[in-house]
Amino acid sequence: MYTIPKGTKDVLCEDAYKWHYVENAARQTAANFGFKEIRTPVFEHTELFLRGVGETTDIVTKEMYTFLDKGDRSITLKPEGTAGVARAFVGGVQQNGTLPYKMYYITPVFRYERPQAGRLREHHQFGVELYGSSSPLADVEVIALAKSLFDALGLKDLTLNINSIGCQECRAKYNAALKEYLGSRFSEMCRECQSRFEKNPLRILDCKDENCKKITADAPKVLDFLCDECKAHFEGLKAGLDAVGIEYKVNPQIVRGLDYYTKTVFEFVSNAIGAQGTVCGGGRYDKLVEEVGGKPTPAVGFGMGLERLLIVLESQGLLEKAPKENVDYYLASIGENALNFTLKLANKLRQKGKSVEFDLMSKSVKAQMKYANKIEAKYVIVVGDDEILSGKVRVKDMASGNEEEIEIKDL
Ligand code: ATP
Numbered sequence: 039m040y041t042i043p044k045g046t047k048d049v050l051c052e053d054a055y056k057w058h059y060v061e062n063a064a065r066q067t068a069a070n071f072g073f074k075e076i077r078t079p080v081f082e083h084t085e086l087f088l089r090g091v092g093e094t095t096d097i098v099t100k101e102m103y104t105f106l107d108k109g110d111r112s113i114t115l116k117p118e119g120t121a122g123v124a125r126a127f128v129g130g131v132q133q134n135g136t137l138p139y140k141m142y143y144i145t146p147v148f149r150y151e152r153p154q155a156g157r158l159r160e161h162h163q164f165g166v167e168l169y170g171s172s173s174p175l176a177d178v179e180v181i182a183l184a185k186s187l188f189d190a191l192g193l194k195d196l197t198l199n200i201n202s203i204g205c206q207e208c209r210a211k212y213n214a215a216l217k218e219y220l221g222s223r224f225s226e227m228c229r230e231c232q233s234r235f236e237k238n239p240l241r242i243l244d245c246k247d248e249n250c251k252k253i254t255a256d257a258p259k260v261l262d263f264l265c266d267e268c269k270a271h272f273e274g275l276k277a278g279l280d281a282v283g284i285e286y287k288v289n290p291q292i293v294r295g296l297d298y299y300t301k302t303v304f305e306f307v308s309n310a311i312g313a314q315g316t317v318c319g320g321g322r323y324d325k326l327v328e329e330v331g332g333k334p335t336p337a338v339g340f341g342m343g344l345e346r347l348l349i350v351l352e353s354q355g356l357l358e359k360a361p362k363e364n365v366d367y368y369l370a371s372i373g374e375n376a377l378n379f380t381l382k383l384a385n386k387l388r389q390k391g392k393s394v395e396f397d398l399m400s401k402s403v404k405a406q407m408k409y410a411n412k413i414e415a416k417y418v419i420v421v422g423d424d425e426i427l428s429g430k431v432r433v434k435d436m437a438s439g440n441e442e443e444i445e446i447k448d449l
C-alpha cells in the first residue's frame with residue numbers, strides 16, 4: 039500500500055459536494071462583481087516567484103517546491119496565485135487590454151510547511167485580482183467581494199482586520215524607526231527575526247513566535263508614519279467600507295507576506311478554528327506588475343484558503359446547506375429481463391436530464407434497496423416482469439416514503 043504524501047489530502051467522492059458548494063459560491067460571487075476566471079499553470083519558472091513573491095518572504099526562503107526539470111530549468115510549483123496572474127497579465131493582457139482588469143482563480147497551492155490542522159503542503163485558494171485602479175474603492179470592491187462570499191455561505195464570526203503599510207517612502211522611515219526600537223532587544227528575538235532585522239524589519243511584526251509578538255506589541259505603529267497620499271488612501275478605504283456597511287478593525291500588527299504590498303493590507307480571521315484562523319489575506323501591491331516586467335499598474339487582491347474556509351463552515355454547521363448531489367432515480371430490477379429494461383429506461387431518463395443509477399452488481403432486490411438508501415437516491419423504482427407487462431411502475435419518494443403509480447411513458 040502506498041501512503042499519501044505528508045501534508046496532502048484526498049477529497050473523496052462522499053465529500054466532493056462540499057467543495058462544489060464552496061467553489062460554486064465563489065464563482066457566483068466573483069461573477070456578481072464582474073470578475074472573470076483566469077487559469078495559469080501549476081508550475082512556473084522559479085525566478086518569477088523570487089521577483090513576484092519577494093526573496094525575503096517565508097514562502098520563498100523556506101516553503102517552495104523547486105526542482106530542475108529534464109531540460110535543467112529551475113521550476114517551482116505555485117506557492118501562491120498572484121505571481122502567475124501578474125506574469126499572464128504582463129505577457130498577454132497589458133498590451134491592449136482595457137482597465138480595470140478583474141480576475142479570479144481557484145487553484146492548488148504548494149508550500150513545504152510543517153503540516154497541522156489548517157496548514158497543508160498542498161492547499162487550495164480562491165483568489166481575486168483587480169488590476170489598473172489606484173482608487174481605495176478598488177480595495178473596497180475586493181474586500182466587499184470576500185465579505186459577500188462569506189455572507190452567501192452564512193458565515194458570521196469573521197473579523198476583518200485592516201492596516202496600511204504605506205508606500206516605499208513611508209516604509210523606509212518606518213523601518214528605520216522599527217529598527218531603532220527593536221535594536222536593543224535584538225538578542226531576545228527568534229533567529230529568523232534576527233535575519234529579518236536587516237533585510238525587511240517590517241516582517242518581524244508578522245512573526246508567530248510568542249516572544250517576538252511580545253516584543254513587537256509596543257513597537258511604533260506604521261500608521262503613524264504614512265505620507266499624505268497613503269494616509270488619504272487609508273481614509274478613503276475606511277470611508278468606503280463604512281459606506282457599504284462592512285465592519286472592520288484597524289490592526290497595526292498586520293503586515294502580510296508579500297514584499298510588494300503597498301498601502302492596504304487586510305485579513306479575515308475566524309476565532310472558530312484556533313491558531314490557523316486566517317481564512318483570507320490580501321492587500322494592494324502597486325509595485326508587483328513592474329517587478330515582473332510590466333508597465334507600472336496598480337493592483338489589489340486577496341487569497342482565500344479553501345480548506346480553512348471549509349473547516350470554519352463545518353465547525354458552524356453551515357455545510358448542512360450544501361446540496362449533496364445525490365442521484366434522482368435508482369432503478370431496482372428483479373431478474374435479467376427487468377435489468378435490460380432498466381438499462382433502457384435509465385438511458386431515456388438521462389436524456390431528459392435526470393441522474394439515474396441501476397444495478398451493476400447482480401444484487402438481490404433487498405441489497406439493491408439497501409444500496410439505494412445508502413446513496414440517498416431521491417426516488418426508487420422497482421421493475422419486475424409485472425411492471426414491464428402493465429407499462430406502469432411505482433415511484434417511491436425516499437424522503438417522504440410516499441409511492442405513486444405512474445405510466446412508464448409519462449416518467
Ligand atoms: P499564514 O500566516 O497562516 O501562514 P500566509 O500569510 O502564509 O498564512 P497567504 O500567503 O496570504 O497566507 O495565503 C492566503 C490564505 O491561504 C491564508 O489566509 C490561508 O487561509 C491559506 N493558507 C496559506 N497557507 C496555507 C497552508 N499551508 N495550508 C492551508 N491553507 C493555507
Ligand code: MG
Pocket residue numbers: 096
Ligand atoms: Mg504562511
